[in-house]
Each structure stands twice: as structure tokens, then as C-alpha cells.
Amino acid sequence: MKYENEAKKIVELVGGEKNINSLVHCATRLRFELKDEGKANKEELTKLSYVLQVVISGGQYQVVIGPAVNDYFNAILSVARIGGSDEKEAGAKSGNMMDRVMKVISGAFSPLIPLLAGAGMMKALLTVFTEFGLMGYEDPTYLILSAAGNAVFYFLPIFLGITLAKQFGANAYVGGGIGAALLEPNFTGLLGMEGVNFLGIAVTPIDYASTIFPIFIAVIVYSYLEKGLKKIVKKELQLFLVPMVCLMLMVPFTVILFGPFGTTLANKVSDVVMWLFNFNRIIAGLLLGASYPFLTLLGLHWGFTPITLQNLNDFGGDMIEGVCVCAVFAEIGIAAGAYLKAKKHSRMRDIAGPTILTGILAGVTEPILYGIIMNYKRLLAVVAIASGIGGAINGAFHVTCDAYVFHNIFSLAMRTYSPFTGYLLGIAAALVIGALLTYFWGVRPEDMKDFEPETREKEVPEPTDSAKPASMEKGTVLDIHAPLTGETVALKEVPDEVFASGVAGLGMAVRPSAGEVTAPCDAEVSVVFPSRHAIGLTTEMGAELLIHIGLNTVMLNGEGFEVLVQEGEKVHVGQPLLKFDMELIREKGYSLISPVLVSNADEFEEIRTVADGQVKAGEKLYQVIK
Secondary structure (H helix, E strand, C coil): CCCHHHHHHHHHHCCCHHHEEEEEECCCEEEEEECCHHHCCHHHHHHCCCCCEEEEECCEEEEECCCCHHHHHHHHHHHCCCCHHHHHHHHHHCCCHHHHHHHHHHHHHHHHHHHHHHHHHHHHHHHHHHHCCCCCCCCHHHHHHHHHHHHHHHCHHHHHHHHHHHHCCCCHHHHHHHHHHCCCHHHHCCCCCCCCEECCEECCCCCCCCCCHHHHHHHHHHHHHHHHHHHHCCHHHHHHHHHHHHHHHHHHHHHHHHHHHHHHHHHHHHHHHHHHHHHCHHHHHHHHHHHHHHHHHHCHHHHHHHHHHHHHHHHCCEHHHHHHHHHHHHHHHHHHHHHHHCCCCEHHHHHHHHHHHHHHHHCCCHHHHHHCHHHCHHHHHHHHHHHHHHHHHHHHCCCEECCCCCCCHHHHHCCCEECHHHHHHHHHHHHHHHHHHHHHHHCCHHHHHHHCECCCCCCCCCCCCCCCCHHHHCCCEEEEECCCCEEEECHHHCCCHHHHHCCCCEEEEEEECCCEEECCCCEEEEEECCCCCEEEEECCCCCEEEEECCCCHHHHCCCCEEECCCCCCEECCCCEEEEECHHHHHHCCCCCCEEEEECCHHHCCEEEECCCCEECCCCEEEEEEC
């Protein structure tokens, strides 16, 4: 098989197949998730002639191959057993205990976040309607919309049963069935009754609507029960017998043991948080506010989600998010301060501008944390100070978040927090302090390079037919037209070392303002990546083009992308190739900067830049000279 020897060598140098949890690939890179990165030999991998670079980022061991990455990917799958029956559990089993707990919580809630956030905003909108007298609590319209907003929270045990079962490699719908049994009318009809028993064992019926911890415990136990049963039940009988036995055992065990234990555990955790606020609201707000950005950096902020939902269910409001909202606005303030301090055409302005909008409109601040704050030591102190002071103010006013929402301009407009005046004071303090400290103190003189205008090479204007330079007369010239409408970005300015270094190819990048990609020239579609985030084209002149939408967008697994062409199809300049959802990509925290590369640039005499600044799809971007 093609690249078989190369594949074996790569597998060997990343620590062997037993060291690989999973493998995916994007347009240029093999993305390994390794059990132990210490077993991989980065130095030897980099020496391989077919490996362009090795990047360790985002929990992935990325081996940059280039345009042939799909061939190498298939070759590796053919020579190594990767994943298999244990692949689904890799995330839950790898790392230390805290890592494993956080991965389980994150994996359970991440698929539900859009639904939770959308439903939370709907509940907030209904609150506004009722406060202004636009609807009454008994109006049919209100009741129908309320059902839409309440459903995910009421049936949360079902949704979590599905996502948790997937985390542990068990049947997701049996997991959901266990959650559904806790809400089924025959069981809920027992609520309030005395003397309830199951085969003589006393049962205390509990209302499990909107609960979290009981289903967590139940599904984790169920996943191990299912695996045990599959080892002893014949394959011919597994289809019905394994789910039947799991349901017969798990539902009674849940209502007898796991449910009451989980409910008690949830109440105890909530009691600890309440005790901290009762002890001293200001101190509680200061500590939670200051620590929240760092918990977000580590992914540990997911641990608050079950407590938040429990508090919303029990008390109608959550003081944790009422305090931690200040961290979001402190981070937006830092990005604003960095933007104001940076000069025009500087790298920092390119980074800070889009992240401010993402924070304000979506409440997503990871790009600020990873793209700005983590890169400058003083800003780590700034975010702790600004978040802590804002949190202390909100703690003093006992601010609560009254719906599960993303902390953005829309949740502010819908007055999702109370008391609203205290909330406004807290977030305003966090934002202003973050901006001022960043502008006047947060950036050291040695860090100012990113804040100064970058020296741009003078680009050669497009030659006219009457005065073509000699270099063009010597060879064939291929015009590459912009496949996207937006702002051109020099390759060296792309915030990704693989693209910026040119190892993946030469050309330019575009920061798009519209979500459509068109053909940059007449060519044949040579590859459409499974994740649909990139397309490869081959021209008659032999130029191999790569159009890569966004950075690290392979992690979206095709979400938000619509491919309009097929591999092998002949396309003409200006023909639509694919569409993508710009807002979704922003919300997920990925950069929209899109490289447009000649991946085999070393086979050509020159790649000559033509465009600068704003460009419309179809206008000349650069030229490939044979």
C-alpha cells in the first residue's frame, strides 16, 4: 500500500499504536491524541523528509504532512489498530482523576450547550414579556412558548442519559431510557405517597425533573453493567436481552439507591456554595470571580454547570453565575484595552477586534483567553484583579443569574440577572478595570512588538499587458482569483505557525465577510475533506491549490459547512464550491482567517501577490508563475 512504510515509521515515533487514543486529520495535519506525549519523539519525527513540522497544541499531537495527509491517514489506519472498542472511552479513561471527571462533565454537557442556551434565552424573553404585560401566565401563547423553553430542563435526565452513555461507550438510547423512566407518569404518580416499596424494599419517590447528579451516577454504573452482560450473553440474544436486563436492574437501583444518593450529594455541594456566600458574600464573590478565568483555561468551569442547574431548579437563581459573569466582561475589557493600545495594522488589532465582538455578541471568551491573556504575564494578573473586583461587587449585592444563558449583550438586554443594578455595577467595574489596567500597565515594553504596526513588504502591482516584467514573459502565468470576499491577510500574519511558516504552501489568506467560497480559477476538484472545511483543486498547469476555511475548524466535524461540488468535478472560476456558517464558527471560538495556498509552490518560479486590503470574490488575489 502507498505510504505503508512511512505510516509505520510515524506510528513508531508517536509511541506505537498502544499510545494512540485517537487519530483524525484536517487539510494538512495528522492530529493524534496520545496517552503519553512523553513517549513520542518529536525530534526524530521532524527529521523525516515527509513530515513538514510537528505541533503540540490543544491536547493534540499534530504531525504536519501537507496535501497528501489523507493518504498517510489511510495508510496509518491500515497498519495500526487505533481506537477499536475502547476508543469511545478514551476521553473518560485518560489523564488523572480530575481530568477524567472534567472530561465526563464536559462531554455530557457540550452537545447540550446550544439547546440549554437557546432555551434559557427563551425563558428570559418570556420573563420580559410578562414583566411588561405583553403576555399573561395563563395565555396559551405563553404556555406553548414556555413549554419550548422548559422542555430541556425538565427532561434533562433523558438528554444527559444519552450524552453520558455515549461518553462511556454504552447504548445511548438505553441511557436515555433510564432517565425517561424517572419522569414517566407511573413513577411520578408515586410522589408524595407513603409506604412505597419495590419487592419489599422501601422506596422514597423523588422528583427527578431537572436533576443532574442521579442520572450521572446511574448511567456510569449502567455502562459497566452493559459491558459485563455483553461478555456473558450470546451475541444472538444481545439485541433485546442486554437492554432488557439493564433497564430491569438500573431503574429500580436508581430510584432505590443512586437517585437518593445523587440528590443528597447535589444538595451537599450546593450547601457548601451557599455556606460560602452566607459566610461572606464579598469574599465568595472575590474568590469565585478571580478564579473563574483560570478554571475556564483549564476546562474546569464545566464543574459548575451541574450546580448552576441545580440552583436554578431549587432557588430560581444561581449566585455562582451571578458572580462569574464578571469574568466574561473583564476579559472583554482586556481585549478592548489591548485593541486601543495597539496601533493600526498591528497583529494585536487583528486578534483583539474579532474577539471583542465574539465576547459581546456570543459570550464566548476563550479566544481572548488563549489569544491575548495567556501570551502576556501581566494580563494574567489583570484578569484576576478585574474579575475579582467585579465578582466582589456582585457578591455584595447578592446578584443571581435567573436563567441558563451565555453571558452576552442579549442576556443583559433581557435582564436575566437580579438585582439588575448590582449586576450592572459589577460587570461595568470588571470591564473598565480590565481595559484600564491593560492599557496603562498590562503590556510590558518587551511585549510591545505585537502592538506595533507590522512592516509589510511592498507588493508588486499587477502588471499590465503593455508592460509585463521579463519574469512573466519567461513562463506561464496563472491568475488566482479571490475565492472569498473579505480582507486579505499576509500569510506570515496568520495566527497558526504551520500556515504562517509556509510549510503547508505559499499564497495568501482572507478574513471573510461572507460565507461562500468560489473557484479561484478553472480547475478540477482533487479532494473534498470529510470535515468539509477545506477543498483541494488541481489546475491544468499542475498547481495544487488548497482553500482552508478558518483555523482548526476540522474540529467542527463538518458542522456549519455545505459542500456544493464533488471530487473529480471540473469547475470554472467564480463557480460556488462550498458555503459555511460564519456565526457558528465564531461561536465555537475558531478563527475565520482562511488560507488560500499553492501547496506545491516549490515547483513554480514565483507566487506573486496582487491584492491588498479588501478584496471581493472573483478579483485577482495572486499569480502563480511557472
